[in-house]
Amino acid sequence: MPTDAQALVIEILLHDDRWHGDGEWPPSPFRLFQALVAAAARGARLEQEDRQALEWLEALEPPTIATPRHVRSSRAVQAYVPNNDLDAVDGDPDLVERIRAPKRIQPRLLSNPPHFLYVWRFTSENNECMPSRRLVQIAHRLYQFGRGIDMAWARAHVLALDEAEDMLRRHPGSVHSPCANGNGRLSVPVRGSLRSLERRFDQFRSRLMRVQDGRRMQIHFRQPSKPVRRTVSYACPPHRLLYDIRMMEQPERFAPVMQREIAPLVKRLRDLAAARLREAGVQEVCIERYLVGRGADAQDKKRRVRIIPLPSIGHEFAGGGIRRVLVEVPQDSPLDNEDTRWAFEGLSWGEKVDPETGELTGGHILVESADTRMLRNYGIERQDGTIHWQTVTPAALPVHRRGKAGSNRLSTEKRAIKAVQTALRHADVRARPVRIRVQREPFDRNSRMAGDYDPDRFETHELWHVEIVFDAPVSGPLIIGNGRYLGMGLMAPCPPSDAYVLPLEGEGVPERCTPAFVEAARRAMIATASHLFGDPVEPFFHGHEENS
Known part of the structure; x- marks a missing residue:
């Protein structure tokens, strides 16, 4: 980390514990940028120092965002309000009912205090004129954040980067960071954003123009130009706790569980952890909704603790036994991360007591693991993501x-493919699937036939192995289907293929010319190999044995 690394931290506190901004969460950096422009402006004018500070801010990389915990209101209110267009009725207040428009209001209820953090990183080299100090003054003038009723105040600091990182760690809510393959898409300012907002402000003031048409006076409306901004992916990764399944009497050795028992294993671990939390005095409603899953609604599911047994893969002889368990605690889960860690650490089951010695024999125990290398086999902690799963x-x-007829099988597979598309939406996967394949047989020798698994509450014929190719990279873990909270539907990235797909320019090759084209391409490849590597050309290129 550079010794001159610094951070601009803007803290925003709402006067009320609800936020009415619509269409995004967390509030985007561009929304904050607009609020800062409004705070800095003196009527239609910006002071030169304020302008320089805001132009400096728009050139920085996207910030990290910390938000309070929230639960979206379960009931929306429809209000009918004047459409701020009195000129459409010739300025007559008595005709205001003609321009009323519906407005949907569904605030996010926030935990106290409703506290946001925005952290921009920079070095002292690109802060020569100290515009960050001016932004501290601008932030103190902020009065609104969200809609017009979201009154707020702010304070800002210029800190060493490690101090800013410590503020993010101590924040009680969720932390959202810019990344390549995040599920969230937020608008951020770019160079030119400030000037575009000024231009839009000027155009908005003159959007209505009176035009004489004979004896009639007409009002023409001109749409103001859109502000300049760009969209960036953001992610809010959960807290991840990784445990090894070890032998009770020999903790240095693994005690793998059969893959077909994955659903009963999840239920066993879930119930044991829930019993520990109850004994510790954790609220029953939190345990039932966010760990067990009983009584959880659609909003609660996003905040549920997820238990993911990880079969051993990555090598053809790995065996597929379950040697590790990953526990994911969403950042905004009401269950505390450290409480959850304690609830799973040292869980044991299956032990037997020797009747002669009274010692425990057999059995399994969870031991927290610091070795996270195998998580990459499931696309976890990989920044690049992958498209083939x-x-x-x-x-x-x-x-x-x-x-059992062939036509019935094809119809069933088509309905299964549609169910996969629905499952991807439920799993909040934003990338679009371009190819989906379903079958009963496993794709990897470390997996099992779909009918071999303990189906728990599902029917055996509801279990399907699935292959998906997306139009954009996706990061793991990727779990789909109705059994995703029981370890079913766990997906892994496919290993890279040795095949290469090369686009053809122009109109392509007619089907009748395909054999001649392939032969010409083969000869060209052999000639290129001969030129690059010399004679004789390796059999890899021409496909013949050396003595032929």
Whole structure:
């Protein structure tokens, strides 16, 4: 880390514990930038020092955002208000009912205090004129953040980077960071954003123009130009706790669980951890909703603790036994991360007591692991993501097979593919699937036939192995289907292929010319190899044995 690394930290506190901004969460950096421009402006004028500070800010990389915990209001209110267009009725207040428009209001209820952090990183080299100090003064003038009723105040600091990172760690809510493959898409300012907002402000003031048309006076409306901004991916990764499954009497050795028992294993671990939390006095409603899953609604599911047994993969002889368990605690979960860590650490089951010695024999125990290398086999902690995925454990899809005829099988598979598309939406996967394949047979030798798994509450014929190719990279873990909270539908990236797909320029090759084209391409490849590597050309290129 550079010794001159610094951070501009802007803290925003709302006067009320609700936020009415619509269409995004967390509030985007561009929304804050607009609020700062409004705070700095004196009517239609910006002072030169304020302008320089805001132009400096728009050139920085996107900030890290910390937000308070929230639960979206379960009931929306429809209000009918004047559409701020009195000129459309010739300025007559008595005709205001003609321009009323519906406005949907559904605030996010926030935990106290409603406290936001925005952290921009920079070095002293690009802060020669100290515009960050001016931004501290601008932030003190901020009065609104969200809609007009979201009154707020702010304070700003210029800190050493490690101090800013410490503020993010101590924040009680969720931390959202810019990344390549995040699920969230937020608007951020770029060079030119300030000038575009000024231009839009001027155009808005003159958007209505009176034009004489004979004896009639007409009002023409001109749409103001859109502000300049760009969209950036943001991610809010959960707290991840990794545990090894070890032998009770020999903790240095693994005690793998059969892959087909993945659903009963999740239920066992979940119930044991829930019992520990109850004994510790954690609220029953939190345990039931956010760990067990009973009574959880659609909003609660995003904040549930997820238990993911990880079969051993990555090598053809890995065996597929379950040697590790990953526990994910969402950042905004009401269950505390450290409480959850304590609840799972040292869980034991399956032990037996020797009747002669009274010693424990057999059994399994969870031991927290610091070795996270194998998580990459499931696309976890990989920044680049991947587009090609296959299930390790079959996904539970609400599809029932109708008959054994070939036409019935094709119809069932089509409905299964549609169910996969729905499952991806439920799993909050934003990338679009361009190819989906379903089957009963496993894709990897470390997996099992779909019908071999303990189906728990699902029917055996509802279990399907799935292969998906996306149009954009996706990061793991990727779990789909109705059994995703029981370890079913766990997917892994496919290993890279040795095949290369090369685009053809122009109109392509007619089908009747394909054999001649392939032969010409083969000869060209052999000639290129001969030129680059000399004679004789390796059999890899021409495909013949050396003595032929």
